Structures are given as structure tokens and as C-alpha cells.
Amino acid sequence: AQSVAQPEDQVNVAEGNPLTVKCTYSVSGNPYLFWYVQYPNRGLQFLLKYITGDNLVKGSYGFEAEFNKSQTSFHLKKPSALVSDSALYFCAVRDYGNNRLAFGKGNQVVVIP
Amino acid sequence: DVKVTQSSRYLVKRTGEKVFLECVQDMDHENMFWYRQDPGLGLRLIYFSYDVKMKEKGDIPEGYSVSREKKERFSLILESASTNQTSMYLCASSKRRHNEQFFGPGTRLTVL
Numbered sequence: 001a002q003s004v005a006q007p008e009d010q011v012n013v014a015e016g017n018p019l020t021v022k023c024t025y026s027v028s029g030n031p032y033l034f035w036y037v038q039y040p041n042r043g044l045q046f047l048l049k050y051i052t053g054d055n056l057v058k059g060s061y062g063f064e065a066e067f068n069k070s071q072t073s074f075h076l077k078k079p080s081a082l083v084s085d086s087a088l089y090f091c092a093v094r095d096y097g098n099n100r101l102a103f104g105k106g107n108q109v110v111v112i113p
Numbered sequence: 114d115v116k117v118t119q120s121s122r123y124l125v126k127r128t129g130e131k132v133f134l135e136c137v138q139d140m141d142h143e144n145m146f147w148y149r150q151d152p153g154l155g156l157r158l159i160y161f162s163y164d165v166k167m168k169e170k171g172d173i174p175e176g177y178s179v180s181r182e183k184k185e186r187f188s189l190i191l192e193s194a195s196t197n198q199t200s201m202y203l204c205a206s207s208k209r210r211h212n213e214q215f216f217g218p219g220t221r222l223t224v225l
Contacts, residue, residue, distance in 0.1 A: 036216075041219075042219070043216035044203065044205075044216040090155065099161065099163055100158060100161065100171070105155035106155050
């Protein structure tokens with residue numbers, strides 16, 4: 001079964017500094033990978049996805065993620081964090097031929113002014 | 114824009130009550146999902162449906178049932194609510210293939 005690990009519970013970063021949120025995955029076949037963001041008392045919003053092709057994926061709000069097959073990772077990055085990026089971030093993975101997503105436990109990102 | 118709506122943002126029920134959570138999507142998506150979200154546990158899949166009248170169990174189906182009579186609507190039913198079902202419930206939908214899921218705003222259910 002597919003699974004995702006987000007090793008850090010919380011990531012603190014100063015405003016203007018680079019932001020990285022880590023994700024590693026486990027699947028039996030080729031992975032479909034997703035990042036979502038959740039603001040307080042809201043549903044999840046889609047940020048970006050990797051299906052195939054270029055390993056560097058660009059998404060909403062200036063976020064990008066890099067797919068690394070050898071390290072089974074899909075880390076989320078933003079070059080310069082904003083206070084408004086403070087939220088809960090979820091990584092998810094899906095096996096080919098499977099409609100289900102497996103979500104990580106989430107990372108709380110706190111951007112300090 | 115895809116819109117997924119849930120019938121209530123906040124709900125308070127008593128132990129033993131039958132609870133209905135409704136979810137509607139307006140983009141003709143084949144797949145619909147119900148998750149619960151608890152701190153430190155992330156999102157856990159309760160049930161999903163890939164077509165009308167079709168359903169499959171997720172990771173934590175015990176104590177829940179679902180109904181999908183129309184393509185746009187997916188209902189989650191708690192037959193006899195218990196306090197350990199106090200949680201945030203999220204509905205999502207997606208196209209049939211490898212597409213992202215779109216989420217509703219969530220229903221925060223408290224069972225007293």
C-alpha cells in the first residue's frame with residue numbers, strides 16, 4: 001500500500017527566507033504526487049502535482065516541488081516565504097491504477113515576521 | 114472553478130443520534146471521497162465512490178456508511194454517533210483518472 005512520510009511536525013522560517021517542507025513516499029509502481037495547503041478552519045487547497053515529465057513542478061502561490069525518484073522524495077519549496085504562507089501542508093501519493101490518495105500527517109509551517 | 118459544498122460547517126449532536134453529512138460537487142466528477150481529519154493523524158479515508166450507487170471502504174469505515182444516489186451528491190451517515198467520532202469531516206471529488214482531488218470546506222462535528 002502507498003504511504004507518505006512528512007518527518008517534521010512544524011517548520012519555522014523567517015519571512016523572506018527559503019521555505020522547504022519535506023515529503024518521502026512509498027508506492028509499488030509509478031507515483032502520482034500532490035501537495036495541498038490548509039488554512040485554519042478551511043478545506044484543503046490543491047497546490048501542485050507530479051504525474052510525469054519534468055522533475056521540477058511549479059504550482060500556485062510561488063510554490064514548487066522537486067520529484068527525486070532515487071530518494072523517493074517530493075519536497076515542497078518556496079524561494080522567499082511570506083507570513084501568509086503560515087498554514088498546514090499535506091503531501092499525498094497515489095499509485096497508478098488506484099483512485100485513492102494516501103496523505104501524510106501534515107506539516108505546520110510558521111513564517112515569522 | 115470546481116465547487117464542493119458541505120451541508121454544515123459546524124454540527125453538534127448527542128451520543129446515539131443518527132447523523133447525516135451531505136456533500137455536493139458541481140463539476141460532474143466521477144469520484145467522491147469522505148475523510149476525517151484529526152490532529153497528528155492527518156487525513157484518513159472513510160469511504161469513497163467512483164460511480165453512482167458504487168462505494169468502497171477506506172481505511173476507517175467502522176461506524177460509518179455512505180450513499181450515492183446521484184452523481185453530484187455523496188452522503189456520509191453515522192448510524193449511532195459516538196464521542197470518538199468527534200472530528201473534522203472533509204469531502205472531496207475528482208475526475209476518474211489521475212487528477213487532483215478538490216475539497217469542500219469541512220464539517221466540524223462534535224458528539225456530546
